[in-house]
Amino acid sequence: MRSTDPTEIAFASALLSGEGIEVFELDVHMSVLEGSIGILPRRLLVKRTDAFHARTVLRDNDLPVTE
Template structure:
């Protein structure tokens, strides 16, 4: 698995997940339940992970939609 996006904004994570799923790219969201530790204030970022062999395509999809990707 390789990280392709990190954000504290849940709408960006949801949008990116929908875009990638629409392209048949498997997405796994990490750190979803960290709000329990932080007190639900949204300071800890969530990460989107994809398989290494799909990372290049996933980054291209996100860049085409003006989302900043993790290199």
């Protein structure tokens, strides 16, 4: 998943963690480089073995899914 909305990232992370899917957030500290204006998206990564389940959880909750 990729988003510039920090609340969307937090919600998705909580949903996935609640399903027992380990989540790793990338680009968290990029705001230092961009000046905190929110133009660089943050990304959530999951294990390849959890990808199908994670996409299903995100789609069921109307969150953007990156293929």
